[in-house]
Amino acid sequence: xxxxxxxxxxxxxxxxxxxxxxxxxxxxxxxxxxxxxxxxxxxxxxxxxxxxxxxxxxxxxxxxxxxxxxxxxxxxxxxxxxxxxxxxxxxxxxxxxxxxxxxxxxxxxxxxxxxxxxxxxxxxxxxxxxxxxxxxxxxxxxxxxxxxxxxxxxxxxxxxxxxxxxxxxxxxxxxxxxxxxxxxxxxxxxxxxxxxxxxxxxxxxxxxxxxxxxxxxxxxxxxxxxxxxxxxxxxxxxxxxxxxxxxxxxxxxxxxxxxxxxxxxxxxxxxxxxxxxxxxxxxxxxxxxxxxxxxxxxxxxxxxxxxxxxxxxxxxxxxxxxxxxxxxxxxxxxxxxxxxxxxxxxxxxxx
Amino acid sequence: xxxxxxxxxxxxxxxxxxxxxxxxxxxxxxxxxxxxxxxxxxxxxxxxxxxxxxxxxxxxxxxxxxxxxxxxxxxxxxxxxxxxxxxxxxxxxxxxxxxxxxxxxxxxxxxxxxxxxxxxxxxxxxxxxxxxxxxxxxxxxxxxxxxxxxxxxxxxxxxxxxxxxxxxxxxxxxxxxxxxxxxxxxxxxxxxxxxxxxxxxxxxxxxxxxxxxxxxxxxxxxxxxxxxxxxxxxxxxxxxxxxxxxxxxxxxxxxxxxxxxxxxxxxxxxxxxxxxxxxxxxxxxxxxxxxxxxxxxxxxxxxxxxxxxxxxxxxxxxxxxxxxxxxxxxxxxxxxxxxxxxxxxxxxxxxxxxxxxxxxxxxxxxxxxxxxxxxxxxxxxxxxxxxxxxxxxxxxxxxxxxxxxxxxxxxxxxxxxxxxxxxxxxxxxxxxxxxxxxxxxxxxxxxxxxxxxxxxxxxxxxxxxxxxxxxxxxxxxxxxxxxxxxxxxxxxxxxxxxxxxxxxxxxxxxxxxxxxxxxxxxxxxxxxxxxxxxxxxxxxxxxxxxxxxxxxxxxxxxxxxxxxxxxxxxxxxxxxxxxxxxxxxxxxxxxxxxxxxxxxxxxxxxxxxxxxxxxxxx
Numbered sequence: 019x020x021x022x023x024x025x026x027x028x029x030x031x032x033x034x035x036x037x038x039x040x041x042x043x044x045x046x047x048x049x050x051x052x053x054x055x056x057x058x059x060x061x062x063x064x065x066x067x068x069x070x071x072x073x074x075x076x077x078x079x080x081x082x083x084x085x086x087x088x089x090x091x092x093x094x095x096x097x098x099x100x101x102x103x104x105x106x107x108x109x110x111x112x113x114x115x116x117x118x119x120x121x122x123x124x125x126x127x128x129x130x131x132x133x134x135x136x137x138x139x140x141x142x143x144x145x146x147x148x149x150x151x152x153x154x155x156x157x158x159x160x161x162x163x164x165x166x167x168x169x170x171x172x173x174x175x176x177x178x179x180x181x182x183x184x185x186x187x188x189x190x191x192x193x194x195x196x197x198x199x200x201x202x203x204x205x206x207x208x209x210x211x212x213x214x215x216x217x218x219x220x221x222x223x224x225x226x227x228x229x230x231x232x233x234x235x236x237x238x239x240x241x242x243x244x245x246x247x248x249x250x251x252x253x254x255x256x257x258x259x260x261x262x263x264x265x266x267x268x269x270x271x272x273x274x275x276x277x278x279x280x281x282x283x284x285x286x287x288x289x290x291x292x293x294x295x296x297x298x299x300x301x302x303x304x305x306x307x308x309x310x311x312x313x314x315x316x317x318x319x320x321x322x323x324x325x326x327x328x329x330x331x332x333x334x335x336x337x338x339x340x341x342x343x344x345x346x347x348x349x350x351x352x353x354x355x356x357x358x359x360x361x362x363x364x365x366x367x368x369x
Numbered sequence: 370x371x372x373x374x375x376x377x378x379x380x381x382x383x384x385x386x387x388x389x390x391x392x393x394x395x396x397x398x399x400x401x402x403x404x405x406x407x408x409x410x411x412x413x414x415x416x417x418x419x420x421x422x423x424x425x426x427x428x429x430x431x432x433x434x435x436x437x438x439x440x441x442x443x444x445x446x447x448x449x450x451x452x453x454x455x456x457x458x459x460x461x462x463x464x465x466x467x468x469x470x471x472x473x474x475x476x477x478x479x480x481x482x483x484x485x486x487x488x489x490x491x492x493x494x495x496x497x498x499x500x501x502x503x504x505x506x507x508x509x510x511x512x513x514x515x516x517x518x519x520x521x522x523x524x525x526x527x528x529x530x531x532x533x534x535x536x537x538x539x540x541x542x543x544x545x546x547x548x549x550x551x552x553x554x555x556x557x558x559x560x561x562x563x564x565x566x567x568x569x570x571x572x573x574x575x576x577x578x579x580x581x582x583x584x585x586x587x588x589x590x591x592x593x594x595x596x597x598x599x600x601x602x603x604x605x606x607x608x609x610x611x612x613x614x615x616x617x618x619x620x621x622x623x624x625x626x627x628x629x630x631x632x633x634x635x636x637x638x639x640x641x642x643x644x645x646x647x648x649x650x651x652x653x654x655x656x657x658x659x660x661x662x663x664x665x666x667x668x669x670x671x672x673x674x675x676x677x678x679x680x681x682x683x684x685x686x687x688x689x690x691x692x693x694x695x696x697x698x699x700x701x702x703x704x705x706x707x708x709x710x711x712x713x714x715x716x717x718x719x720x721x722x723x724x725x726x727x728x729x730x731x732x733x734x735x736x737x738x739x740x741x742x743x744x745x746x747x748x749x750x751x752x753x754x755x756x757x758x759x760x761x762x763x764x765x766x767x768x769x770x771x772x773x774x775x776x777x778x779x780x781x782x783x784x785x786x787x788x789x790x791x792x793x794x795x796x797x798x799x800x801x802x803x804x805x806x807x808x809x810x811x812x813x814x815x816x817x818x819x820x821x822x823x824x825x826x827x828x829x830x831x832x833x834x835x836x837x838x839x840x841x842x843x844x845x846x847x848x849x850x851x852x853x854x855x856x857x858x859x860x861x862x863x864x865x866x867x868x869x870x871x872x873x874x875x876x877x878x879x880x881x882x883x884x885x886x887x888x889x890x891x892x893x894x895x896x897x898x899x900x901x902x903x904x905x906x907x908x909x910x911x912x913x914x915x916x917x918x919x920x921x922x923x924x925x926x927x928x929x930x931x932x933x934x935x936x937x938x939x940x941x942x943x944x945x946x947x948x949x950x951x952x953x954x955x956x957x958x959x960x961x962x963x964x965x966x967x968x969x970x971x972x973x974x975x976x977x978x979x980x981x982x983x984x985x986x987x
Contacts, residue, residue: 076820079657079812092822092834099812101656102824103649104679110604110641110649115812117602117637117650118659122813140649143642335639342633346601347658347811349635351778354599356625358772364593365769368583 036072044069046096050089056208056234056249057087057156061094063211064125064154067218068095073123079115080125083108083137086163087129087156087234095125106137109144109153113335116149119345120336123222124151131161134170134189141191145198145227150334152221153229155191156208158236159247166239177244190316192326195229196309201332202228203308205323207256208235209249213323216262220325225286226332233321252321259297259311260324283330293325302328372464373485375570378408378433378578380444382571385457386510387450389421395510396427397764398531399517403431404584404766405527407576411437411883413763413959418609418702424453433578437730437766438884441963445571447513449491454479466569468517470509487561487569489516498552508549515553520561520569525554583731583769587760588664590731591690592617593770594738595662596625599778600688602661603638604650606669609702610758611692614664615640644669648676648687655686656823658783658811660742662688667696667709670716677751678717679825681848684798684807686745686752686781689713690738693757695957704957705758707879708929713753714907714937720845722852724859725753725907729882730760732767733905740860746781748855749809757928759880759959782808789818797821798844799830805850852908859906862913865889867898873973874920876913876949878904878934880959881926887962888969895966897973899924907937914942917949922976924969926952928960950976 032040044065049058068078075097082088084105091100103111112126126144133141133155144153159172166179170189177183195203202224206214214232221228233252235241241248246255263280281302283291293302301307308327315322342349374380382399386392393414400412411430417423430440445466448457461467463483469475471488480486491512495505518525529547536543562568592614595603605615619638626635641647647663654661665673670691680687693709695701714723724744726737734756741752782802784795789810795818798807807830810819821832827844829835867873867889877885882903889901902916917923917938925935932951939946952968954960 074816076813076816081653097817097820099810099820100822101653102822102826103652104675104825107645107649107676110646111653111656113639113646114602114604114650114653114655114659114661115657116653117639118654118657118661119812139642140646143646147639336637339637340632340634341637342628342631342635346635346637347654349601351599353635354601354626355597355772355778358774360625361597361770361772365581365583368585368769369579369581 035069037074039069039075041065041069043097044075044095046091046093049093051086052238054237055086056158056232056236057090058093059208059211060154060156060214060232060234061090063214063218064094066211066215067222070215071219071222073222077121078123078125080127081108081112081115082127083129083132085129085132085161086236087127088132090156091125091127106132106135107140108132109137109140109149112151113144113147113149116151116335117341118347120150120341121345124149126151126153128153128155130155130157130159130169130171130191134191138170138189142194142198145195145200145229148199148201148226148332148334148338150226150336151228152218153227154218155229155231156234157191157231157247158234158240159245160236160240162236162239173246176246177242179239179242191229191231192312193309196305196312196327200229200327201226201329202325203327204230204325205321206230206232207252207323208232209253210256210323213258213261217325220262220285220291220328223285223287223289223291224328224332226329226334255319256321256323257297257315258324259300259322259326260302261294261296262325263292263294283328285330286332296324302326303330305329371483371485373567373570374444374462374464374466376444377572377574378431378576380431380571381440381442382429382431382445382447383443383457383460384427384429384447385450385453386425386427387452388416388419388423388425390510391507392425392427392449392510395514396429398528399514399523400429400764401531401584402518402523402527403429403573404579405531406524406573407579408433408573409435409437409578409582409766411766413439413759415958416703424450431573433576435578436883436887436962438882438887439959439961440887441961445569447517449513458484466571468513485569487520489513489556489561494552494556504545508545511546511549512553512556515550516557516561518550519554519557522572522574524575525550579766581769582766584764584766585731586613586762586764587728587731587734587756588613588692588762589617590734590770591664591738591754591756591761593621594735595688595742596621597735597772598660598739598742600660600662600742601636602651602654602659603636603663604641604647604661605638605663606641606644606647606665608644608666608669610694610762611664611666611669611690613762614690614692644672645676648673648689651687652676652680652685655680655745660686660688660746662690662738662742664690664692666692666694667712668699670709670713674716677723678719678721680751681717681721681723682719682825683823684749684809685823686749688738688741688745688752688754690754690756692761693755701957703758705880705959706928706955706957707755707757707881708933708955710755710929710933710937713755716751722908723751723753724748724855725755726860727755727878727905727907728760729879729903730767731765732770734760735770737860743779744855744858747779747858748806748851749781750851755879757880782806784808784810784814784819786815789815795819796830797832798828798847800847800850804854805847805852806854807847856908856910859908859910861910862905862916863903864912864916865901865903867900868893869898871898871900872921873897873899874916874923875899875901875926875969876904876916876923876934876938877901877926881928884960884962884965885926888965891962891966892969895970897970899969904934909938909941913938914944917942917944922950923948924950924952924972926960926965928954930955
């Protein structure tokens with residue numbers, strides 16, 4: 019593989035955000051994925067969300083597992099530290115990184131093989147542990163790097179490029195996340211950036227474990243007729259149940275009074291999220307209702323997208339552990355080592 | 370004629386009990402009382418993987434000379450478990466003693482004619498004294514302790530003082546325990562002592578042989594080492610015999626690691642879903658600059674292997690406390706072995722080598738755990754602390770914990786924002802100092818400099834993905850250089866020269882040490898003089914090669930079937946296998962001084978080295 023560096027020249031008229039960065043500053047290396055891959059659209063959405071939220075790129079740690087999706091952290095946020103870990107184990111590494119320094123934004127990128135097969139255990143436990151993170155699964159129902167085997171999220175009855183029909187039930191990551199206590203659960207579609215960017219922004223602002231399942235068609239192995247993860251199929255069957263109009267505090271003052279079908283959800287970072295209901299009777303803060311709706315729509319062959327569930331009062335693992343507000347990796351020796359006098363007392367107690 | 374063993378402050382007592390019967394605390398009191406009388410003791414729990422109902426033993430070595438290893442052989446058996454009666458009776462040395470509950474009379478055939486029997490109807494006495502069935506069971510053990518204190522001259526005041534410490538603020542419990550103790554003493558005085566009975570010949574006499582030593586389990590010591598060494602993240606999954614490391618870390622942190630003003634924790638402990646997640650969390654924390662560790666045992670290390678390879682290759686500090694048990698597979702979960710040496714040293718696919726520290730006792734568990742955290746940061750690699758069940762789960766007498774107030778944490782080569790700003794050339798995998806150890810940056814160090822992408826795939830010195838052969842070779846060769854640097858940074862071996870010049874040498878390590886100390890003296894008494902080297906770490910520094918090279922025959926004593934340390938020595942030092950003779954003990958019980966003495970004696974004769982006189986330069 020060749021190593022391509024993007025030119026560092028910036029157009030002088032590129033707009034800068036509040037922290038002085040242009041959108042280009044959030045980009046990474048040139049993608050080596052196939053032309054038209056849904057994953058590249060997700061990378062672009064991450065770039066846009068981070069730029070719009072005025073996040074300093076070096077304050078982000080991006081982690082991934084193994085697979086096509088897990089390669090993408092190299093293609094965005096080039097000024098952030100990244101970690102391409104082992105297959106299916108991104109959640110644990112991210113958990114450790116988060117424990118070491120709670121001040122950074124943790125972005126976990128994974129795929130359906132990485133999170134629904136080999137890594138389903140780690141996915142589940144990161145959700146129930148409430149690690150503050152944005153967990154994005156780039157879900158295409160197929161193993162791309164190993165050339166087209168079904169993944170565990172492939173629908174039963176879906177056809178592979180070679181014509182094989184999948185006979186196994188799909189793992190529903192959304193259902194699992196809801197059931198396991200994730201406090202922000204959303205589904206997006208790589209072909210709908212207008213919906214995806216606010217979903218990512220909402221996840222970034224969230225105070226706990228935020229999970230976004232992004233349907234991301236694989237142009238090389240899973241974009242044919244008979245596949246339920248093709249662009250055509252997803253465009254036809256995706257039904258948004260909500261729309262986020264993300265607003266920060268400064269803009270909130272100018273915002274118009276909320277009409278009846280809009281819910282305002284405060285975020286952990288002090289900003290406010292405005293959520294527009296698109297589905298009758300839908301309440302995104304009711305976990306059980308969200309589970310029912312997603313199940314019901316799936317039974318009808320529809321793919322529910324949008325913000326499906328959010329707990330505005332979510333807290334994270336650090337709150338549960340009552341850790342100090344400062345990052346653990348920055349504590350001094352004096353704060354960590356009890357010293358010789360304490361040791362003398364401990365010795366005395368062991369005689 | 371029946372002989373009677375007579376010994377003062379030098380004998381072995383073994384208690385055979387049923388687990389879950391409350392025997393553990395009474396047995397510990399027995400050992401501690403002798404210790405408080407100034408006589409060194411070394412107890413060992415031999416317990417089943419079970420909570421209630423299976424046999425468990427507690428073997429106490431009493432030795433004024435300070436021998437803390439197992440000697441081998443039992444001088445007195447306190448046989449309280451009918452299930453294991455035959456085996457227990459068999460183990461007693463001729464002339465030794467069998468103390469048993471004589472509530473039900475036993476046929477002659479159940480006893481041995483060459484040992485001395487001390488019978489006490491413990492159950493009957495208890496049933497007559499207590500109404501409550503729970504008390505009947507619990508106080509049985511204390512009554513036995515009372516009787517033994519009379520028979521062996523253990524000061525009852527010492528035991529009562531221990532009760533006082535144990536039941537501080539629980540006066541009723543204290544009082545009832547004292548009463549049970551006195552009841553046992555009363556029976557022993559009336560029925561088991563002269564003039565009615567000859568009693569036993571094993572006696573404890575006050576001495577001053579303990580000094581300032583402490584009595585502690587290796588797992589607690591390792592945990593405290595992690596507290597002192599600055600570990601802030603601990604991720605673990607329960608597994609015998611390592612669980613108490615994480616539990617002790619939690620307990621010590623609760624007392625010593627909270628912000629005095631806010632009460633907030635300066636540490637994070639996660640009981641993970643499995644060992645894979647544990648090591649993943651530790652890897653993530655280490656990558657992000659926190660000192661992190663996990664504690665596990667063989668099966669856990671097997672699961673962690675993929676991550677250990679990643680941490681080796683991506684160069685991330687990771688500390689793993691491996692409390693070894695009997696393997697393979699589930700093996701003997703509650704028995705001890707040193708059988709994870711090769712699987713830890715070379716954990717992972719591909720070419721890998723890992724640093725291992727080999728503590729001999731709790732004092733070194735403390736010291737080496739703190740050192741491991743330093744070494745992991747310095748070397749940016751996994752570091753194992755290879756302890757075992759024998760050290761980890763038994764209280765052992767050892768020198769007190771020491772912490773040099775001038776010592777400071779070695780955080781290794783972490784490039785700062787200032788250095789980056791000053792224009793330092795940052796190549797994450799570049800050897801700039803000639804020691805094979807590269808510099809690293811932590812996430813969020815600098816807004817525009819020093820970020821890199823960590824990966825398990827090959828990369829060039831600037832951390833850029835590369836499958837070029839030359840880049841790969843540069844990298845893995847540098848890792849070898851780093852490993853060579855490690856040999857000089859790890860704790861160095863300790864050599865003890867024999868009293869006389871000799872061509873025989875012995876290499877040993879870890880929990881074998883106390884038994885070896887005693888065996889070396891026993892061998893010398895028989896005229897077999899052996900120079901001894903105690904290994905404290907892997908990789909081996911040059912001094913290990915020199916030691917082997919300067920002896921005609923070197924024994925390698927270890928507690929596994931396959932002579933794993935010997936294999937590491939042969940492989941790493943590239944020496945002839947015939948230079949190293951195996952001495953192997955692997956039945957799951959801690960190695961004994963007698964075993965080592967006999968094995969070496971036998972092999973010395975077989976070698977026809979004739980170490981005595983003619984071969985020894987006088």
